[in-house]
Amino acid sequence: MDVRSTEPELRALMMAGLDGDAAAHKALLERLSSQLRAYFKGQLGRFNRGPVEAEDLVQEALISIHTRRHTYDPSQLLTPWVYGIARYKFVDYLRRTKTSINDLPIEDAEEIAVKDDRTHVESTLDLNKLMAGLSPKVRQVIQYVKLDGLSVSEAAARCGMSESNVKVSVHRGLKALALQITKEGADHED
């Protein structure tokens, strides 16, 4: 994929998303997910890892891109920022799985070339399990605001919290989810 041609478009979506445009943010994450998938599959192919691991990494990177989007400097290009995160997550993945990097049989490598259909691949991450690791209050807020799609003021009314409290809880909750994924990966492989 020619990265240069997509840069202005992705950057415009990112800027709109930073200003709170949900549709632009969604479009951005969708576009980035296919770029990230290609990147991780390419990297993992060298280590005989399959599409499921790639999907784990795609999701981990997407959550990080979302929760760390305030680290993007609008005066800079977006693509290096995205790949900076992707590379970091990949290196982190290699580090926490280093003991078993050559354990998988070679056949898996061929499978990557064959199975390239993204819609059929699910990651090993289980949202319900990850949610169970959050505090009840934060879990409830994430459920309302992020899964049921209630507005912040509706969620605030239902939980009996202030709106700014709800916003802070959502932000913390997503960060905690991202952290859990990293930890789960580590537990998984150690």
Next chain:
Amino acid sequence: MKTDQLIDMLSTNVEPVKHGQLGKALAWALVIGGAASFCVMLATVGLRTDAAGVSHFGFLALKVLFMLSLVGVGTALLIKLIRPGQDGRKLFTFIFLPFLAAGFAGIVALALEPSAAWHPMILGTQWVTCLYCIPLFAISPFALLIWALRKGAPTNLQRTGAIAGLVAGALGATAYAFHCSDDSLPFIAIWYGAMVLLCAWIGARLGPRLLRW
């Protein structure tokens, strides 16, 4: 979980992002960390008591200048290091300039004196105090810097940790300068320089553990 599910979740109720959060966190870490460092100095060894003449203030200014130049370059580097895709490689070389300048000044000062005078110039009267005070004073700014850096997304944890250690060490040394009664250029270059580098080394060791995200 399917990736589409995750994207749906992440893009439901997207909050606008406030600009400048990272810069603010770093600025607070520096200000409060520096102030805490100074308070620890006051509470432990206290201000210098023999200071009176103009030359004392001259040396104090030199020490503070050496250390604050490190704080300045280090902070500029940290601002880059917490943003993925920016490694600040060009800036990285500037971090060595204050050390080179101090080292050069120290060598010139030694060259101007007979070698019999070198011993007190290098060791001063309380190099041992310097040895434990600077790392001790660096602890609170280091903790605050780590807190601020964790709000960002550093991708080179070792380097980010090293620079955080360096900046914290330099803030600790700035506080120590108000106690230090050793007025000689070689002393400043060797002991201040070495202690700041030690803090940077400790920071590099701790970085990957403390800054992981």
